[in-house]
Amino acid sequence: MPAHTFHTSGPLTGTIRVPGDKSISHRALMFASLAVGESTIDGLLEGEDVLATASAMRQLGAGIERGDSGTWRVHGVGAGSLLEPRQALNMGNSGTSTRLLMGLLASQGFSATFTGDASLSGRPMNRVIEPLSQMGANFEASSGGTLPLTLRGALPATPITYRLPVASAQVKSAVLLAGLNTPGITSVIEPIATRDHTERMLAGFGAHIEIGKQDGERLISIHGEADLTPQCVVVPGDPSSAAFFIVAALIVPGSDIIIENVGMNTTRAGIVHALRQMGGSIDELNPRDVGGESVADLQVRHSALTGADIDPALAPSMIDEFPALFVAASLAQGTTRTSGLEELRVKESDRLSVMAEALTLAGARVEEHDDGLTIHGTGGDPLTGTPESTSVETNLDHRIAMSMAVAGLASRSGVRVDDTAPIATSFPTFMDLLAGATQ
Template sequence: MSKTTDYLVKPGGKLTGRVRVPGDKSISHRAVMLGSLAQGTTRITGLLEGEDVLGTLGAFRAMGVAMDGPNHGALAIHGAGLRGLTTPTKPLDMGNSGTAMRLMAGILAGQQFDSELIGDESLNKRPMERVAEPLRRMGAVITTAAGGRPPLKIKGGQTLRGIEYPMPVASAQVKSCLLLAGLYAEGDTIVSEPAPTRDHTERMLRGFGYPVLTRDARISLRGGGKLVACEIDVPADISSAAFFLVGASIAPGSDLMLEHVGINPTRTGVLRILTSMGANLELMNKREVGGEPVADIRVRAARLRGIRIPEEQVPLAIDEFPALFIAAACAEGETVLTGAQELRVKESDRIAVMAQGLRRLGIYAAETPDGIVIQGGRFRGGAVDSHGDHRAAMAFALAAPRAAGTVTVSDCKNVSTSFPGFVELAARAGLSINIE
């Protein structure tokens, strides 16, 4: 049995200095996928070497793609072309990553060989019918386990046809899955989204020379083209930066600079929400790197106030809510979140896990079916369970500077999926954190 990892975080302290969090997970996954399907050698710098991305990398190696690295974020991928993948000899293990499984389903639906996607215990509880059903409409043959859960078995050799698909729920993963399947489909694949979601796939396809048309809420591409290798510098992940944005906002005396953070407008809901709460954020040295906007973000301690979070911001901050719930717990007054049902089917039921942990630390937190109501207060010390959710674990760790006593966070092993080196970086910034 693998041993668990617990965090022991002492109260007090402040966050200062300069830190660069690891590369963006969403962009790293997509860079590995498109680089593997491109013609020529794609060179990536700033790649996130977390377990999720390494799982994606291993899957393409298992399908015959040659790679050099990764080494300190540098990776060279010798692309196989869209039709050059080879039959894997065993199921492809996506570990803890819903992104990887859903996007890979789109790619594998267009291959000539049979394949199977498996995951860990947490991933095996997550809904996959949301990609399997529209892929079947395109002509794919896919079976899932009971309840539309993994593993996914995909039959090769099918002829895919482009479809027009209005997404019932805003999801960048469903949109990306269908666009990737569309690379192999006859005719046009058109996805319309009910609310804007992250657009890394569209931007990166264009970076690899593949035409993608975006008009209002409709995104379309035509099958039968090719991807051409390019160079990609992955920005620091705003989802990982979010923990430090919140930590420095709530710990008195903090003044922290987060370097080279991706500020793609489909991902900056966290900045807008924190600013609405009164956070002191300054975007400096704005620039564009490989089609993605980047900035350094200076964050200083501030008095936060509770707000009603606008529902249109929810898809633009979906991964940052565990950190934002900690901000809400330190704010004056009440924070109300609605329209966030998606949080219940992440690595954990994030609404339930965060509400339970906040209550353990003395904060009023009431779950609703699609959100939460948090009353600002004072953290006491105590023990909370992250339920194996990497973002919940990091969020609770960053609550400690404002706590009355030591905070112990259990089941933190999965933090390495998205943020290798989290404890070391947090300690360097001023958090009094140890691994138990």
């Protein structure tokens, strides 16, 4: 378990490019595997989570190869022609892979077992099991609806209209993917809009998707027994990964950095809006559309941040970026309040309690509530934890590790992160990029 101490740094300068978007990378591999013929994927995130998806799709019959140039080629087999896996599908740390594949296999006529690492095996799957059971799939899960879990798909499955009880792109996607191989029309009602990569990309692969309103809420419908056609997918940079460098540049004096090719999908860009609300200088250069996704280069300069009340309605569009936002709030002038973040308690770790403890160790003033944190900032002064006290436990959570690495850049004595290995699940080049940007 490689521990590392992150120290006060010089300004972040130059131009960097973060890896491909994790959410889009997962979906590109899955949907290409369901299209009959060869698709190509450029910019795929080659982190452990996405590689777990690639491994699972190979076990289900797809041909997936990485070319020497970094282009991935996927030979798909069709939405109704997946093969029963001969052994358990090991999802590693990836909740997205697990929940989306549960949906995909819920309408296939065979059984599959899902396993994962210690962190994933503690995460609840009942929110996906419930609607997929309504469609006819059967589940044998561990206590509390966790992995290991065995699913027996229904063939044919039953189309449903499902209203999401919580804002979750993963649950929405699981139901829509189950609907791909289900006769009739399967629909999801979203009271609060969540990231829409699934709808955009399924439509791009030729699925019949309809998006409308029902009683003022978003209604997404998919026509089943779909025939997907191969595509050439270009994956934009991951805004969740860019968030760590955005915050780092905002809080380290003298910083002026450009982050190229960042996905700016409105259902994902909440972190940029929140940091601008706090006074952050974040300019969008060369905005453009790539494969149906909004993309821009971001110029970020050191800024005097001011505490703010973050609108809970922003949460679905930045749910994975809150640990980074908490770090920015710790260095702001005044108080930042967040609420509506119960979802953070069932991520790779309980991100509210883990970040509250980690930032307190680093010298921040943090109050933890059931659904958020209140953070009293330093006004731009460095965090003042001592080297002896500021040893952060990441709880196998990649975003905790990267957030506290950024906090270390603006601390008087540095921040020691107990284990940087989990960072490889989503951002394998993080350490090298950070070292290069702060030279």
